[in-house]
Amino acid sequence: MTDSTIVAMGGGGFGDNGLETPLDEHILSLARSARGRARPRVCYLPTASGDAAPAIVRFYSAFARRADASHLGLFDRSVLDLERFLHDQDAVYVGGGNTANMLAIWRVHGLDRILRRAWEDGVVLAGRSAGSICWFEGGTTDSFGGLDALPDGLGFLPGSHSPHYDGEPDRRPTYQRLVASGELPPGYAADDGAALVFRGTELAEVVAELPAARGYRVERGPDGTAVETQLATRYLG
Numbered sequence: 001m002t003d004s005t006i007v008a009m010g011g012g013g014f015g016d017n018g019l020e021t022p023l024d025e026h027i028l029s030l031a032r033s034a035r036g037r038a039r040p041r042v043c044y045l046p047t048a049s050g051d052a053a054p055a056i057v058r059f060y061s062a063f064a065r066r067a068d069a070s071h072l073g074l075f076d077r078s079v080l081d082l083e084r085f086l087h088d089q090d091a092v093y094v095g096g097g098n099t100a101n102m103l104a105i106w107r108v109h110g111l112d113r114i115l116r117r118a119w120e121d122g123v124v125l126a127g128r129s130a131g132s133i134c135w136f137e138g139g140t141t142d143s144f145g146g147l148d149a150l151p152d153g154l155g156f157l158p159g160s161h162s163p164h165y166d167g168e169p170d171r172r173p174t175y176q177r178l179v180a181s182g183e184l185p186p187g188y189a190a191d192d193g194a195a196l197v198f199r200g201t202e203l204a205e206v207v208a209e210l211p212a213a214r215g216y217r218v219e220r221g222p223d224g225t226a227v228e229t230q231l232a233t234r235y236l237g
Contacts, residue, residue: 003034003122003199003200004119004120004122004199004200005030005034005122005124005125005197005198005199006119006124006125006126006135006156006157006197006198007023007026007027007030007124007125007126007127007195007196007197007198008126008127008132008133008135008136008157008161008163008188008190008195008196008198009023009126009127009128009129009131009132009163009190009194009195009196010128010129010132010162010163010164010165010166010167010189010190010191010192010193010194010195010213010215011128011129011163011164011167011190011191011192011193012128012192012193012194012195012209012210012213013027013062013128014058014059014061014062014063017058018057018058018059018061018062019061019062020062020066021062021209022209022236022237023193023195023207023208023209023236024062024063025066025236026195026207026236027042027091027093027124027126028040028042028063028066028067028091030091030124030126030197031067031090031091031124032090034090034091034122034123034124035090035122037090039066039067039068040067040068040090040091041067041068041070041088041089041090041091042063042067042068042069042070042089042090042091042092042093043069043070043071043072043085043086043089043091043092043093044056044059044063044069044070044071044072044093044094044095045071045072045092045093045094045095045127045131046059046071046073046095046097047074047075047094047095047097047101047102047105047106048094048095048096048097048098048099048101048102048129048130048131049095049096049097049098050075050097050098050101051073051074051075051076052097055095056071056073059071059093059095063093070089072085072086074105074106074109074111075105077109082109082110082111082114083114083117083118086114086115086118086123087117087118087121087123089118089123090123090124091123091124091125091126092115092118092123092124092125092126093126093127093131094125094126094127094128094130094131094132094134095127095128095129095130095131096127096128096129096130096131097129097130098130098143099129099130099133099134099139099141099143099150100141100143100144100150101143102130102134103134103152103153103154112154115154115156116154116156119156125156128163129163129164132161132163132190132195132196133150133153133161133162133163134153134154135153135154135156135157135161135198136153136154136155136156136157136158136159136160136161136187136188137151137153137155137157137158137159137160137185137187138150138151138152138153138160138161138184138185139153139160139161139162139163139184139187140160140161140162140163140171140174140175140178140184147168147170147171147174148174148178149178149183149184151183151184156201157198157201158185158201159185159186159187159188160175160178160179160184160185160186160187160188161187161188161189161190161196162174162175162187162188162189162190162218163189163190163192164191164192165189165190165191165192165216166191166192166213167191167192171189172189175189175218175226176218176226176228177226179218179219179220179226180220180221180224180225180226182220186217186218186219186220187217187218188203188215188216188217188218188231189215189216189218189228190206190213190214190215190216191208191210191212191213191214191215192210192213193208193209193210193213194206194207194208194209194210194213194214194215194233195207195208195215196215203231205232205234206231206232206233206234207233207234207235207236208233208234208235208236209235209236209237211235213233214230214231214233215230215231215233216228216229216230216231217229217231
């Protein structure tokens, strides 16, 4: 498990404009190390966006020159053996969108169990927004029309998570309220442009592609209020 890696991005990466970014390059460097391939295999999971074609095009635009890029669609599924397909990857990159819908679809296809085995076998798991919330026990989501708690994440990582911590005005106060009330367990938040890098289930470091982007630990204090601690963050440039 110490070689199992998850990169939970608060925001940023290719998803905004289809261009290569430092966070994407960091994921590629982790993927190269995972299996020793100079040109890693990276699969995009666009489930949260309903397998939206523009998101898939942006992924290939950012990754095809530097990796053996592929994507796995589940709304018009053509891959028979999902386990073999994903275990052949060096990294799986999950896009943003509706987290609750994505998790429900993954569970119907058995992808929750397959992704856990891939992660335990050393495939790097990464993603932004919905693709970062999903790895935790729960998090903040707008899947139901307004920002609220999502309590049934995959639970690969303990605790909860909030992406877009500085990018959406309601994210920070909502996450702090949910942690303070006990609706969500303590956890981690990430600004847009920052990513939490976990080795096994332990936070290894926080990296960022924007100079001011940061990661945070958010816990419930003894007086029942949220306590936020800014984490040391390495700027990738």
